Amino acid sequence: MIDEKSKTSRFVGLFLLGNFLFCYPVLTLFNTKAVFLGIPIFFFFMFSAWLVLIGLMIICAESNPKIPLDNSKSTEDRIDS
Amino acid sequence: MIEQKAILLLSFGYISLLFAIAFYGRKRAEIGKSIISNPYIYALSLAVYCTAWTFYGSVGAASRSGITGFLNIYIGPTLTMILGFPVIRKIIRISKANKITSIADFIASRYGKSSTIAGVVTIIAVLGIVPYISVQIKAISTTYQLLSSGSQTGSLTQPPPMFHDTALYVALFLAAFAVLFGARHLDATERHEGLVAAIAFESLVKLLAFLSVGLFVTYGIYNGFADLFEKSSLLPGIKKLFVMEMNASGFSGWYGGLFLSMLAIIFLPRQFQVIVVENVDEKHLNKAIWLFPLYLLLINIFVIPIAFAGLLSFHGEKVVDADFFALMLLLAEHHNALTLFVFIGGLSAATGMVIVETIALSTMICNDLVMPVLFRLSAFKLSQRNDLSNILLNIRRAAILLVLILGYLYFHFVVKYYTLVSIGLISFAAVAQFAPAIIGGIFWKGATRAGALSGLIAGFFIWAYTLVLPSLAQARFPLESLLTYGPFGIELLKPQQLFGLGANLEGFNQYAHTVFWSMFFNMGLFFGVSLFSTQDEVEKKQATLFVDVFKYSVEAEKSSFWRATASVGELKSILERFLGKGRTHEALEAYAKENHINLEQELTADAGLVSYTEKLLAGAIGSASAHAMVTSVVQEEPLGVHDIMSILDETQQIIIYSRELESTTRDLAAANERLKELDQLKNEFISTVTHELRTPLTSVRALAEILHSNPDLDAGRHQKFSGIIITESERLSRLINDVLNFQKIKSGKIQWEFSRTDIGEIIEDSVVSTSQLIHDNHIDLKLDLPEKRVHASVDRDRFIQVMINLLSNAVKFCDTDQGRIEIGLSREPNVIRVYVKDNGIGISPADQELIFEEFRQIKDSSKRRPFGTGVGLTITKHIIEAHKGKIWVESELGKGAKFVFTIPITQDSGSS
Numbered sequence: 001m002i003d004e005k006s007k008t009s010r011f012v013g014l015f016l017l018g019n020f021l022f023c024y025p026v027l028t029l030f031n032t033k034a035v036f037l038g039i040p041i042f043f044f045f046m047f048s049a050w051l052v053l054i055g056l057m058i059i060c061a062e063s064n065p066k067i068p069l070d071n072s073k074s075t076e077d078r079i080d081s
Numbered sequence: 082m083i084e085q086k087a088i089l090l091l092s093f094g095y096i097s098l099l100f101a102i103a104f105y106g107r108k109r110a111e112i113g114k115s116i117i118s119n120p121y122i123y124a125l126s127l128a129v130y131c132t133a134w135t136f137y138g139s140v141g142a143a144s145r146s147g148i149t150g151f152l153n154i155y156i157g158p159t160l161t162m163i164l165g166f167p168v169i170r171k172i173i174r175i176s177k178a179n180k181i182t183s184i185a186d187f188i189a190s191r192y193g194k195s196s197t198i199a200g201v202v203t204i205i206a207v208l209g210i211v212p213y214i215s216v217q218i219k220a221i222s223t224t225y226q227l228l229s230s231g232s233q234t235g236s237l238t239q240p241p242p243m244f245h246d247t248a249l250y251v252a253l254f255l256a257a258f259a260v261l262f263g264a265r266h267l268d269a270t271e272r273h274e275g276l277v278a279a280i281a282f283e284s285l286v287k288l289l290a291f292l293s294v295g296l297f298v299t300y301g302i303y304n305g306f307a308d309l310f311e312k313s314s315l316l317p318g319i320k321k322l323f324v325m326e327m328n329a330s331g332f333s334g335w336y337g338g339l340f341l342s343m344l345a346i347i348f349l350p351r352q353f354q355v356i357v358v359e360n361v362d363e364k365h366l367n368k369a370i371w372l373f374p375l376y377l378l379l380i381n382i383f384v385i386p387i388a389f390a391g392l393l394s395f396h397g398e399k400v401v402d403a404d405f406f407a408l409m410l411l412l413a414e415h416h417n418a419l420t421l422f423v424f425i426g427g428l429s430a431a432t433g434m435v436i437v438e439t440i441a442l443s444t445m446i447c448n449d450l451v452m453p454v455l456f457r458l459s460a461f462k463l464s465q466r467n468d469l470s471n472i473l474l475n476i477r478r479a480a481i482l483l484v485l486i487l488g489y490l491y492f493h494f495v496v497k498y499y500t501l502v503s504i505g506l507i508s509f510a511a512v513a514q515f516a517p518a519i520i521g522g523i524f525w526k527g528a529t530r531a532g533a534l535s536g537l538i539a540g541f542f543i544w545a546y547t548l549v550l551p552s553l554a555q556a557r558f559p560l561e562s563l564l565t566y567g568p569f570g571i572e573l574l575k576p577q578q579l580f581g582l583g584a585n586l587e588g589f590n591q592y593a594h595t596v597f598w599s600m601f602f603n604m605g606l607f608f609g610v611s612l613f614s615t616q617d618e619v620e621k622k623q624a625t626l627f628v629d630v631f632k633y634s635v636e637a638e639k640s641s642f643w644r645a646t647a648s649v650g651e652l653k654s655i656l657e658r659f660l661g662k663g664r665t666h667e668a669l670e671a672y673a674k675e676n677h678i679n680l681e682q683e684l685t686a687d688a689g690l691v692s693y694t695e696k697l698l699a700g701a702i703g704s705a706s707a708h709a710m711v712t713s714v715v716q717e718e719p720l721g722v723h724d725i726m727s728i729l730d731e732t733q734q735i736i737i738y739s740r741e742l743e744s745t746t747r748d749l750a751a752a753n754e755r756l757k758e759l760d761q762l763k764n765e766f767i768s769t770v771t772h773e774l775r776t777p778l779t780s781v782r783a784l785a786e787i788l789h790s791n792p793d794l795d796a797g798r799h800q801k802f803s804g805i806i807i808t809e810s811e812r813l814s815r816l817i818n819d820v821l822n823f824q825k826i827k828s829g830k831i832q833w834e835f836s837r838t839d840i841g842e843i844i845e846d847s848v849v850s851t852s853q854l855i856h857d858n859h860i861d862l863k864l865d866l867p868e869k870r871v872h873a874s875v876d877r878d879r880f881i882q883v884m885i886n887l888l889s890n891a892v893k894f895c896d897t898d899q900g901r902i903e904i905g906l907s908r909e910p911n912v913i914r915v916y917v918k919d920n921g922i923g924i925s926p927a928d929q930e931l932i933f934e935e936f937r938q939i940k941d942s943s944k945r946r947p948f949g950t951g952v953g954l955t956i957t958k959h960i961i962e963a964h965k966g967k968i969w970v971e972s973e974l975g976k977g978a979k980f981v982f983t984i985p986i987t988q989d990s991g992s993s
Contacts, residue, residue, distance in 0.1 A: 011165075018163055033320065035307075037307070040310060040323040043148055047382070050156060050378055054375055054378065058371045061368065
């Protein structure tokens, strides 16, 4: 669906998001001794933010620029025939 | 406590299994069925990042400072992997195009294949990694002692004499292991398929081992996470670890670790080796960039539970080292099988790191440190020896041993007083010094060798001064006064408070302190010196090839940078010395085959072969050494800036040429299409003409036969038949005239006879000659001629032909029932204007241009093919144009057509 440039842009955006999630001010927001589902909230936040980041990476990485490539191929075929 | 024999037996059994996997991997690679060529094995091999530091050290760090004490080391790589697509992929692409074999090779190659840079990078890498190696030695020897004695002995007391120290034997064992694994024979490519397979397996083992102990502790000893955290919260000492420390130390520690690990994940020599050098296919990166972070997340889930469980079980026992809580907990539970599995997991983590790291470092030491020196030592006469591959191999083996001995010595004197994580971070800070030279080098063409070199040296010096020196001092080296009062009593230069920046004392983490100052000087000098120094030609070329790798990648493969000549024999003998006879023969054969030359007959090698030789050599001895080697036999013609530019221009040119070629091809294709179309039209023309000729001819013949065989035909019918014969033959001759005229006009052979003529009279004449036709079709003709005579200089006969053509054309398309044709003539200031208007089917706007083209006939699927040859209007147009006039048609479908032409009035024409 996307070309190389916009794929790069997505990753750069994700990188910025990652830096934001683990920056000091955001960490202090969750810096509490309270527990959620029996797990201290700070730990819970760390791992879930990390997991979300990995999930977004999967989405970005697996969105290969395959479709336009296939399209151009089929157009060529049409021209040939 | 477990018997020593059992531990040793299991360890050797496990190592043998690794060898088997490596052997299998190699064999499969040799037959072309690589088992490592998939993104999953690639991602697992990246997990060589997780060493004993991760396996044991994280737990210790977590039990001291909670989650922020260790998790940054794994979040950093995750962030870097996000940039895998733009950054790591670029590094891989560059390395493949330039046959890069190590990180030193990479930096040296970027900065003009400089052997100085390669040497400096190697020294930094070796000295920087030594502490890291010692971490692994410590982990293996400590866990071995733990298992065999059931408690930690000698770790915090006086070190035992060297030859009774388990750690020394561990180091020697690791050295032997690494030599067997990575330096048994010489590869031209420096890729180790078997090794990668074994490393990936080790990554799997350590992950499973850690998850097992984590599950056992969380669900076996306690009742899940909630239970464990609830019990932990009862102890204030543990409860305070639920959150991070809100002070400068916590802040700088978090960011320091995050920053260092972000860089270390690519710039540690072993990481560079597995990510870049051992990469089989660039596409594997796409999956690995998220698989690897997922691995990191998995291996970290149980760190906190194990740490808290350890704290709960052993709180108050000073002897216990928190780094080894995992094993201690299992030993306390007397769970021997799991204990051994976890020990093997730790062994995997440590050996994986040591093997890859020492192989990477030994390659660098050999290629970038020892070889260049040996070449310069004329006494050694290296350049005259015949087979160097054995020497190369022995240098590498010695290098592996050296690195491990250095690691042991650092362990022996320093590491015992440190935790695993704090020592590991020293190494991270060292390799971070490569970042400006590499990241700057692949994105900024202006980065120069001088800039990179000064940045590297400054950064390394700051690192050694602010981080290594204090660590030595704490290990009872007599450096106390230096640390307390600064060198020569200058307080501003105190290693841990450089220029007054507080380290430790004011809560500023010492790693952050080092990172800040080393990066400040490293980057400052890198950019500053680069801006004020110039690049030589080789540098310029390399800079362009690196920065624009996605543009030049293919060209770089073939780029013959050498404008030089050398004898084939000499090049061959160099190759034989480093690669051996067999491989040299194979490689040259391949080259000769690809380029269709016979190397047996060639005496002098062209630039392409020289370049090829250099690339082959670079695979074996690094690009800097290869460059030096080849230079020694090649009579290189000096290469000026212009040559470099022309090399780059050439590639540019190729791109431009190919674009031109494309457009020419397109033109040709279009012309070809046009020719085909014309050919088609011509065929149609011929069949039309034949048809048109045959129809009147048939009727002429038929009527003539009737007249001939019936002499007694009555006069009326006789008259009628002969009349038809006359009109049909007129039509025939008109057709033939058309074709002949067309031929004449097209070939330009026509003779024009211009004379002053009355245009009105011509129109009247032509109406007379077509009157029969008009009459036959029941057409109402209207003439609109001015009263004043209008004269122009025209070719009378041709002009009549124009009018007849237009008239018969109008008749042809006229309304069949109520045909009406109108002819008009008017005189305008500069031109004479004539029109012929019909009320026929009309012409669509699209066809209005086409009808003047040769052989064109407007086709109307609903109606029969119009008769005529299709050249009439073309002839008309040519004649009008020969009179410097213009002809066009005004029409709409269904509303008739109006053909209009104008011809200029010449000086001698006009009204009279």
